[in-house]
Amino acid sequence: MSGITAPGDRPRRRLKRVLAVLAVAGPGLIAANAGNDAGGILTYASAGAQFAYRTLFLMVLVTVALIVVQEMCARLGAYTHKGLGGLIREQFPLRASVGAMLLLFVANAGLTVSEFAGIGAAMELLGVSRYIAVPVALVLLWAVTIFGNYTRAERVAMALSLAFVAYPIAAIMAHPDWRTVAADLVAPHFVRSAAFLVLAVALIGTTITPYMQFYAASAVVDKGIGPKEYPAERVDAVNGAIVSDVVSIFIIIATAAAIGGTGPLQSAHQAALALEPAVGSAAPTLFGVGLLGASLLAAAVVPLSSSYAIAEGLGVERSVSDSFRRAPFFFGLFTLQLVVGAAVALAPGNLVSLAVNMQVLNGLITPVLLVFILVLANRRSVLGDAANRPLFRAVATLCVAGVGALALAVVVLTALGKA
Amino acid sequence: MTSFALRAPPDRLRRRPLRRLGRRRLPQAEGLLSVAGLIGAPVRDRSGRHVGHVVDLLIRPDDGERYPAVTGAVVHTLHGRTVVALEAIAELLPDRLLLRETLEREPVHERADLVALAHDVLDRQIVDVDGGDVRRVSDLVLARRPDGLRLVGVDVSIRTMLRRLGPRSLPRKLVPDRIYDWSSIAAFSARGEAEGSSVLHLTQAVAELKNRGPADVQTLLDDLPPHERTRLEGATTAP
Numbered sequence: 001m002s003g004i005t006a007p008g009d010r011p012r013r014r015l016k017r018v019l020a021v022l023a024v025a026g027p028g029l030i031a032a033n034a035g036n037d038a039g040g041i042l043t044y045a046s047a048g049a050q051f052a053y054r055t056l057f058l059m060v061l062v063t064v065a066l067i068v069v070q071e072m073c074a075r076l077g078a079y080t081h082k083g084l085g086g087l088i089r090e091q092f093p094l095r096a097s098v099g100a101m102l103l104l105f106v107a108n109a110g111l112t113v114s115e116f117a118g119i120g121a122a123m124e125l126l127g128v129s130r131y132i133a134v135p136v137a138l139v140l141l142w143a144v145t146i147f148g149n150y151t152r153a154e155r156v157a158m159a160l161s162l163a164f165v166a167y168p169i170a171a172i173m174a175h176p177d178w179r180t181v182a183a184d185l186v187a188p189h190f191v192r193s194a195a196f197l198v199l200a201v202a203l204i205g206t207t208i209t210p211y212m213q214f215y216a217a218s219a220v221v222d223k224g225i226g227p228k229e230y231p232a233e234r235v236d237a238v239n240g241a242i243v244s245d246v247v248s249i250f251i252i253i254a255t256a257a258a259i260g261g262t263g264p265l266q267s268a269h270q271a272a273l274a275l276e277p278a279v280g281s282a283a284p285t286l287f288g289v290g291l292l293g294a295s296l297l298a299a300a301v302v303p304l305s306s307s308y309a310i311a312e313g314l315g316v317e318r319s320v321s322d323s324f325r326r327a328p329f330f331f332g333l334f335t336l337q338l339v340v341g342a343a344v345a346l347a348p349g350n351l352v353s354l355a356v357n358m359q360v361l362n363g364l365i366t367p368v369l370l371v372f373i374l375v376l377a378n379r380r381s382v383l384g385d386a387a388n389r390p391l392f393r394a395v396a397t398l399c400v401a402g403v404g405a406l407a408l409a410v411v412v413l414t415a416l417g418k419a
Numbered sequence: 420m421t422s423f424a425l426r427a428p429p430d431r432l433r434r435r436p437l438r439r440l441g442r443r444r445l446p447q448a449e450g451l452l453s454v455a456g457l458i459g460a461p462v463r464d465r466s467g468r469h470v471g472h473v474v475d476l477l478i479r480p481d482d483g484e485r486y487p488a489v490t491g492a493v494v495h496t497l498h499g500r501t502v503v504a505l506e507a508i509a510e511l512l513p514d515r516l517l518l519r520e521t522l523e524r525e526p527v528h529e530r531a532d533l534v535a536l537a538h539d540v541l542d543r544q545i546v547d548v549d550g551g552d553v554r555r556v557s558d559l560v561l562a563r564r565p566d567g568l569r570l571v572g573v574d575v576s577i578r579t580m581l582r583r584l585g586p587r588s589l590p591r592k593l594v595p596d597r598i599y600d601w602s603s604i605a606a607f608s609a610r611g612e613a614e615g616s617s618v619l620h621l622t623q624a625v626a627e628l629k630n631r632g633p634a635d636v637q638t639l640l641d642d643l644p645p646h647e648r649t650r651l652e653g654a655t656t657a658p
Contacts, residue, residue: 315554
């Protein structure tokens, strides 16, 4: 950690550095920062706290896989004008597609749990009990989504989550050992332990999260992007994946520099220490505000996204602009996820480990849903000439197999009682 | 994957103004067959020997009839997929297909005039012009008529879909109020490379849209793919 109480010209120098970082990183970084949810932030912070820089190489591999997967999803959306929920229902046997919908529901309900855990942890950092914060957030999120001005609420939450722009700055100002960082980025430094493996699956689950794949395809359809506009969209998809993972890597570096090697992350307060080099004693408050914004944002978007995909797959009404009576299944599913998320987050226990465990759950489900996406993107009957070419197919298959192997290893270790 | 698509899969099926088949129009007669129930059913030849299972049923939608006739089946055998013409089928029962003779292999190839019911229609989305309903095809209903086996209805009930998840032995009950008359299906709109072929169907849809109230039109537009939405919006706002 670098000193933050240094006198003299320190603040001006700090401001210069902040501006320099922002100029280089640009608006993309800010957008990606806003896209990080509670589960992601707490999992990356956990990785930094427990294994310092050793997960960095894994993050590079995960980024490659994320690029491949996000590109396939964007392409499927652009060329078919359909979301993944609809495509899976149309292209796979009914039982398989209902299975996929169920898995998506479980994964997203898990994510919603971690968002409520994030809300609880953030409010506790700001001095409010989670037993008050979580129920209030539940009612607020539900009411705003169904009756209120969702877009305005989304902007407020996004603005709050911009607090995490402080991460890259903190990572640089903490003066980490850049030689170690560079070495861990380019060469594998895996730790032979079950805990490392479980955390690797959590990192995969939170980075290549199923919700993002479904969201990416639907967003392309919503934007009205077709095959003609797709080349530009492909650049966006790849850039988005890279920038978002650069932010994640900065979270790991900042946390590793502050509390690296101190064991599993115990509390949000501990995670907030990572921001101290940038903002000093305001770190817990800033972290709390950022975590609250990120959690609120995702706590509405994640259940909406899964309700949308599942309703699309089943063929029932689905739109936020519909009334509850017109789209009872859509809103019922949305409400169910919110209630389950809030209820689990209220159960006694450590909120940080709950959030990370939910990312492990996502990491176990990810490879199964990736197989569906891979098969769809390989099919010429779905994408015509835009189907995966042999080389891309090989790389994508390797990515899915790698993610699947790690998930399988965790399942086996858990079954043997070693994880 | 080797596709047995006989034509580009339709993006969506678009219905003309609602005409649901009531109980009177679609009695629960013995002559009705469920396509979803037939898919996967065993195929036997004249000697009773098991030769494969049903993969799909074929119709020719533009045959000038209100209800198109089934023209054949796609059967999966040990040696791959083959098309069985209607003449070679002795009987199509709710749970099996019986052949007149032994199976003669006919290669599956693309035919623009045929539609494969399981591949092209089952589980696809229907956009309702008048109600703005969005449904998926849970099943297709065939009726035995003197002039052959014809496609008469589209079952869109969730209950039918859930029943398909259960074991095959579960009885398949038709629920009349969730079955749409096949003749009310206005158009297939193909996607991708075959998109050009959807223009004619869209023109029909536009003509219908003009008679609709603005609220209904908006609901329908919300459900269309953006590229079609733009075209339809232009058409409906034109004087």
